[in-house]
Amino acid sequence: MSGGVDSSVAAALLRDEGHDVVGVTMRLWGGPSDSGCCAVSDVDDARRVAQQLGIDHHVFNFSDEFEAGVVAPYVDAHVRGTTPNPCIECNRTIKFARLAERADDLGFDAIATGHHARVVRTAHGGLRVGRGADRAKDQSYVLHMLGQRQLARTLLPVGDLTKARVREIATEAGLRTAAKDESQDVCFITSTAGRQLFLAERLTPRPATIVDTGGRELATVASIEMVTIGQRRGLGIGGGPARYVVDIDPREARVVVGGADELLCPTIVVESMTWAADLAAPAGTAVQVQTSAHGAAHAATAEVGDDATTVVVRFDQPQRRVAPGQSVVLYDVDDATVLGGGIAATGPSL
Amino acid sequence: MNDAGLCYLDHAASTPMRKSALAAMMPHLTESYANPTGSHRFARAAREAIDEARDTVAAVVGCKPGEVVFTGGGTESDNMALYGAALVDATRPRLVCPASEHHAVLQTVERHAGTVIATDGSARVDVDALVDALGDDVAAVSVMAVNNEVGSINDLAVVAAAIAEHAPSALVHSDAIQATSWLDLHDVWPHTDLLSLSGHKFGGPKGVGALIVRTGRVLTPLLVGGGQERERRSGTHNVAGIAGFAAAIVEADAERADTVSRVATLRDRLVDGLVAGLDDVHETVGRDQKVAGSAHVCFGGVESESLLYLLDRAGVCASAASSCASGAISVSHVLTAMGVAPEWARGAVRMTLGRTTTAVDVDRALDVATDAVATLRARTGARLAERASAP
Numbered sequence: 001m002s003g004g005v006d007s008s009v010a011a012a013l014l015r016d017e018g019h020d021v022v023g024v025t026m027r028l029w030g031g032p033s034d035s036g037c038c039a040v041s042d043v044d045d046a047r048r049v050a051q052q053l054g055i056d057h058h059v060f061n062f063s064d065e066f067e068a069g070v071v072a073p074y075v076d077a078h079v080r081g082t083t084p085n086p087c088i089e090c091n092r093t094i095k096f097a098r099l100a101e102r103a104d105d106l107g108f109d110a111i112a113t114g115h116h117a118r119v120v121r122t123a124h125g126g127l128r129v130g131r132g133a134d135r136a137k138d139q140s141y142v143l144h145m146l147g148q149r150q151l152a153r154t155l156l157p158v159g160d161l162t163k164a165r166v167r168e169i170a171t172e173a174g175l176r177t178a179a180k181d182e183s184q185d186v187c188f189i190t191s192t193a194g195r196q197l198f199l200a201e202r203l204t205p206r207p208a209t210i211v212d213t214g215g216r217e218l219a220t221v222a223s224i225e226m227v228t229i230g231q232r233r234g235l236g237i238g239g240g241p242a243r244y245v246v247d248i249d250p251r252e253a254r255v256v257v258g259g260a261d262e263l264l265c266p267t268i269v270v271e272s273m274t275w276a277a278d279l280a281a282p283a284g285t286a287v288q289v290q291t292s293a294h295g296a297a298h299a300a301t302a303e304v305g306d307d308a309t310t311v312v313v314r315f316d317q318p319q320r321r322v323a324p325g326q327s328v329v330l331y332d333v334d335d336a337t338v339l340g341g342g343i344a345a346t347g348p349s350l
Numbered sequence: 351m352n353d354a355g356l357c358y359l360d361h362a363a364s365t366p367m368r369k370s371a372l373a374a375m376m377p378h379l380t381e382s383y384a385n386p387t388g389s390h391r392f393a394r395a396a397r398e399a400i401d402e403a404r405d406t407v408a409a410v411v412g413c414k415p416g417e418v419v420f421t422g423g424g425t426e427s428d429n430m431a432l433y434g435a436a437l438v439d440a441t442r443p444r445l446v447c448p449a450s451e452h453h454a455v456l457q458t459v460e461r462h463a464g465t466v467i468a469t470d471g472s473a474r475v476d477v478d479a480l481v482d483a484l485g486d487d488v489a490a491v492s493v494m495a496v497n498n499e500v501g502s503i504n505d506l507a508v509v510a511a512a513i514a515e516h517a518p519s520a521l522v523h524s525d526a527i528q529a530t531s532w533l534d535l536h537d538v539w540p541h542t543d544l545l546s547l548s549g550h551k552f553g554g555p556k557g558v559g560a561l562i563v564r565t566g567r568v569l570t571p572l573l574v575g576g577g578q579e580r581e582r583r584s585g586t587h588n589v590a591g592i593a594g595f596a597a598a599i600v601e602a603d604a605e606r607a608d609t610v611s612r613v614a615t616l617r618d619r620l621v622d623g624l625v626a627g628l629d630d631v632h633e634t635v636g637r638d639q640k641v642a643g644s645a646h647v648c649f650g651g652v653e654s655e656s657l658l659y660l661l662d663r664a665g666v667c668a669s670a671a672s673s674c675a676s677g678a679i680s681v682s683h684v685l686t687a688m689g690v691a692p693e694w695a696r697g698a699v700r701m702t703l704g705r706t707t708t709a710v711d712v713d714r715a716l717d718v719a720t721d722a723v724a725t726l727r728a729r730t731g732a733r734l735a736e737r738a739s740a741p
Contacts, residue, residue, distance in 0.1 A: 056662075060655055061680060105656050105729045 001025050001050065001057070003042030006114030006158050008049040008177045009166045013157040014112055015053050022108075023050035023057040026099060028066040028090070029188040042183075049175050062098050069093035071188060075202045078225040081250035082325025082346065085142075086186050087293070092145050100150065112155035115139045116163070119151050120337050127151035128276045128337040134162040141293050144329040144341035148277040196226055208253040210235055213246070213262055224248065227255050229323035230263060246321060264318040270311045270328045273304075273342035288335040289313050291322045291344070297335050311342065352706070357666045357714045361643055361704030362498055362528060367598070368553035374597035375555065378590035386587050387578065396589050403596030410603045411545065411562055412536040419561045419579045420592050424527040424548030426572075427561040428454040428492070430583065431523045431544040434569030435490035436462050442519065446483045447492040448475040449687035450499075455492045455525055456683070469687045472502040472635045477512055484516035491520050495529035495538050499684040499700055500635045501644025503533070506541035521567055527551055527559075531602055531704065532610055532641035543567045547599075549591065553705070554598035558591030602705075609705045614642035616712045617703050621645050623716040628723050632694055634685070643704055648690065649697040652726050657699055660722035666715050668701045 001007040001023040015021045025046045043059060050057035070089045077084035095113070103111050116132030117140040127148055132138040146154060158166050170178035189195050199205075205223030212218060219236040221227060227235075231245040237257065244263045247256035268291070285304075288297035299316040313328065322328060322344040329341035352358045352366070378399060386396035400420070408415040421427045432455065436443050445464030447455050450473035459466060467479040475493050484491070493509045496502070510522050523544040526535065530552040539545055545562040549555055563569060563582065575584035602609075618637070625631050630650030640646075649657065654670035661668050670682070685695040701715060 058659060063680075101733060102653075102656060104733055105653075105726055106659055107725075107729070 001046035002114070002183075003045035003049075003177065003180075004114060004183065005170050005175070005177045005180050006116065006163075006166055007046070008114070008175050009161075009169050009173075010112050010114040010155075010157040011049065011055060012053055012169065012173055012175065014155065015055060021053075021055045021112075023047075023053075023055050024099070025057070025059050026094065027059050027061040028063055028094065029071075030063050031188060045177055045180070049177055052173075052175060060099065060102060062094055065098050066090070066094055069098075075199065077325050078199055079203055079250070080325075080346075081224060081248045083228050083323035084325045085293075085327050086188075088142050088145070088327050091142055096143075096146060096150050096154070100153075110153040110155050112157055114158055115143055115156050116159055117143050117156050118159035119154055119156060122276075122337070126277050128339075130159070130337045131331075131335070132156075132159045134164075137163045139293075140331075140338055141290050141327065141329050141341075144327065144338045145274050147274065196223075199223075199225055206250070206253055208248075208250075208255050210237060210255045210257055212243070213256060213258045218257065221255060224250055224253055224255060229321050248324075263321050265321040266315055266318045268313045268315075268322050268328055269345040270313060270330075270342040271309065271345045273309050273311050273340050275308060275340035276338060285339070286333045287313075287339060288331040288333065289315070290329045290331065291319070291326060297331055299333075302330055302339075309342075310345075311340075351708075351710060351714070355665060357711045357718070359645075359701040359703060359707070359711065359715055360667045360669050361531075361707070362501075362551070362700065362702035363669060364550045364556065365531070365553055365704040366706055367550070367555060367594070368601055370601050371549075371554050371594035371598040375590040375594040378593055382589070386589055387576065396587075399589055399593050400587055403592045406596040406600050407547075407560060410535060410599045411539050411547075413539055413545075413562050414565060416580070417562050417565055419563055419582045420587065420595070421559045421561055421583055422585075422588070423557055423559040424452075424525070424546055424551070425454040425559075427527075427546035427548070427559045428452065428523075428525055429458050430561050430569065430572050431521075431546060432458040432462070432490055432492060433572055435521045435523070435544070436464075437570035438489065438568055442487050442489045444485070444487045445490055445492065446480070446488055446520075448473075448480075450474075450497055450684045451492060451494055452498050452525055452527070453683075455494070455523075459492065471688050472639050473497045473500050473684050473688045474502050474504050474639070475509060477508055480509065481512050481516050484513065484520070486517065486519065488517040488520040490523050490544070491517070492523040492525065495524050495526040495533060496641050497684060498528045499682060500646045500688070501528070501640035501702075502635045503529075503640060506538060510541035528641070530599065531606070532643060534606065535603075544569075549595040549598060552598055552602040554595040555591050558588050558595045560595065605705065610642045613703050613705070613707060616707055616709060617642060617645050619709070620701065620703070620712045620716055621647065623712075624719060627716070627720040634688075634690065634698065643702050643707075645701040645703065647699060647701075648685075648694040649699065649723050650694065651730065652697040652723055654696060654698055656726050657697070657719070657722055660725065661699075661715075661718060664718040664722070666718045668699055668715075668719075670698055670700060 011021055011023055025043050047057045070086050074084050074086045116134055116137040118130035120128050120130035129140045129143045131140045167178055189198050208221050208224035209217055210219045229245055243257040246258040246262050285302045287300055287302045289300045290297040298319050301314045303312040324344050324346040326344045328344050330339045384392040384396045386400055404415045404418045407418045432445050436445055445459040445462050447459045448469045449466050450469045465483045467483045468476040470476050491513050493504050513520055513522050521543040524542045525546045526538055527548040543564040547560045549558040571582055573584045578584050632648040634646040
C-alpha cells in the first residue's frame with residue numbers, strides 16, 4: 001500500500017471478497033522525497049486506510065536493497081550515457097522480488113498491488129500481463145517482466161476498473177485517499193532539487209561536445225550524464241530549425257543532434273529480453289511495441305535472435321528514437337497482452 | 351497474557367501503568383484542575399501535589415527535592431541536559447557520548463558537532479576512548495546507565511572518575527530511563543550531575559519525565575516563559591502526570607528487589623529455552639552485564655522484520671532496533687557500535703520483560719518464537735534450494 005488511491009481500493013476489494021488481507025508499505029528511500037512510495041506522509045495515509053478497513057498494516061524496510069538494486073544502477077546508467085527506468089527496476093528487484101520473498105517467508109498466498117493491469121490466462125494455459133481496463137492509466141508496461149511463477153500469485157484488483165471507478169469506490173468507502181493526486185515521479189527525485197542535483201551528488205559530471213550529424217561542433221554541455229535522446233531544450237544551440245539529441249557517445253564525450261527526421265528510426269535493438277512463458281521464440285511475429293510508460297504502442301515486427309534474449313524490433317513506420325536504457329515492451333498484435341520486454345540497447349554511433 | 355490477550359514482551363518500550371499511579375492522577379484529571387502556580391487555595395492544593403511528588407522522587411533517587419525538575423518525558427530530559435549544558439559557556443561547547451546512546455542523546459550530541467566515541471562489545475562506553483575525547487572544552491559527557499536495546503549496564507563510577515580527572519569542569523549526564531525498574535538509583539545518582547528519568551518506563555504515565563540537576567550545576571533552559579521549576583523548565587505543570595510519576599517510582603523502588611529476582615528467573619528461562627531449542631542463536635550481551643528484564647538475541651539466517659511479523663501474528667509483542675517515523679525497522683546503531691556482524695544484526699530481536707510478565711508469557715513466547723524461527727529458516731531454505739536448482 002503506497003498510500004495512494006489504487007492500492008487503497010485494491011486492499012478494500014480483496015477484503016470485501018473475504019481474503020485475509022495485510023497491508024504492507026515498503027520503506028525504500030531514506031532521503032528527501034516529495035512523492036511516490038516513500039514519504040512518511042504516504043505511510044500515514046496507508047496506515048489510516050488499513051485502520052479504516054480493519055486490516056493489519058506493516059512497514060517493511062527495504063532501503064538497503066533499494067539503494068543497491070535501484071538507486072545505484074540508476075546512477076550507473078547515467079554514467080554510461082543511458083536513460084534508466086527506476087520504477088521498472090523497483091518492480092523487478094524490490095516489489096516482485098524482495099517483497100515477494102518476504103511474502104513467501106511469511107506464508108502469504110498472493111501479493112496484490114494497485115497497478116492498472118491484469119493477469120490474463122491465454123488459450124495455451126500460460127499467464128500474461130494484460131493491459132488494464134483503463135487504457136489511459138494502463139501500467140502493464142512497468143510490470144512486463146513478471147514471469148509465470150510471479151503472475152500465478154499476483155492479484156491486480158483494480159485492473160478491471162477505470163480510474164474513475166476506483167475513485168468512486170474509494171469515495172463510497174470514505175477512504176481518505178479517494179481524491180489524492182497521483183504520483184508519477186521517481187520517488188527519490190524531489191521536485192525542488194530535481195534529477196540534476198540528485199545526480200550531481202553521486203557522479204562527477206563530464207563535459208561533452210555537441211555536434212551535428214555531419215560532425216560539426218556546435219556547443220558544449222557541462223554534463224553528458226544529464227542529456228537524453230530526443231532532448232531539444234537546454235543544449236545551448238537555440239535558433240534555426242529544431243534540433244534533437246539523436247545519439248550520445250559517452251566514450252567520446254560527444255552528443256549528436258539532428259532534425260526531427262533524423263530522430264526517427266526504423267528499428268530498435270532490445271537486449272535482456274524476458275518472455276511470457278507460453279511463447280516459443282516468436283520469430284517474425286507481428287507485435288505492438290511500447291517504449292515509454294505512458295506512450296502509445298506502434299505496430300512492428302519482432303526478429304528474435306538465436307538465444308531469444310535479443311530482439312530487433314522493426315517498426316512498420318519509423319518511430320522516434322528510444323533512449324538506450326529505456327524499457328521496450330512487446331504486446332500481441334491486438335495490443336492486449338505482454339509478450340515480452342527488455343532494454344533498448346546502446347545503438348551504433350552515427 | 352495481558353488484558354488484550356497478548357503476550358507482551360516490550361516492557362522497555364513501555365510498561366503497564368500502575369494502579370497506584372492512575373489513582374494518584376485521577377483527582378488532577380477531574381476535580382482538582384487549578385493551575386498550581388496560582389495564588390488561591392485551589393491552586394495551592396495542586397501545588398501541594400507537585401511538592402509531595404518532588405519529595406517522593408527525591409527520596410527514591412537519593413537527591414534533594416530542589417534537584418528534581420519535572421519535564422515532558424525522557425527525550426526532553428536528555429535534550430534539556432545536553433543542550434542546556436552546551437549553551438552555558440561558549441568556551442566549553444563540546445558534548446561527548448558513546449555511539450550506543452539513545453537517539454535522544456546521540457542526535458543532540460551530533461547536532462552540536464560533539465564527539466561520539468567507541469563502545470565495547472557489550473555497548474558499554476570504552477573508557478580509554480572516553481579519556482581520549484575529554485578536554486577543557488567539554489561541556490557535558492552523557493553515558494547511559496542502562497542501554498535501551500541490549501540492556502547492558504555502564505560502570506558510571508569509572509566514567510565519573512575519568513571525567514573528574516580529565517575534564518573536571520564537564521557535567522556528567524546519564525540517561526537512566528531504562529534503569530529505574532532494575533537498579534537502585536541511589537547507586538547511580540552519586541556519580542552524575544544530571545540524570546534523566548521517564549515515567550512510563552516504570553509504571554507511570556507517558557509524557558512526563560524528570561531531569562535531576564545537582565545543586566550548583568547550571569543549565570541554560572530550553573523552555574522559557576512562566577519560570578516554573580525554578581526557571582529551569584517553563585510551562586504549566588502536568589500535575590496529574592507528575593503525581594502519577596511519583597506514585598509509580600516509589601512503588602517501583604519498593605518492589606525492585608523482588609521484581610529483579612523474579613524477572614531474572616523468567617528471562618533466563620526464555621533465553622535458555624531459545625538457545626536450547628534452536629541452532630544459531632547468539633545471546634547479544636552476557637547476562638552478568640545486563641539488567642534482569644532484558645532478553646536480546648540474534649537469530650542466524652532470519653530477518654528481524656519477518657520474525658517480528660510472525661510473532662505479532664501469534665500475539666507476541668517484541669521489537670528489534672529502534673523504529674523510524676514511518677514504522678520501518680532500521681539497522682540498529684547499537685549493534686553496529688558493538689561490532690555485531692551484519693548477518694547476526696539483521697536477525698536481532700529484543701524481548702523485554704517487566705513486573706507483570708509471567709511464566710505463561712515466557713512459555714508462550716518461547717513456543718511461538720521457536721516455531722517462527724524454524725518456519726522462516728525452512729521457507730528461506732526451500733526458496734534458496736529452488737533458486738539453486740532453477741535453470
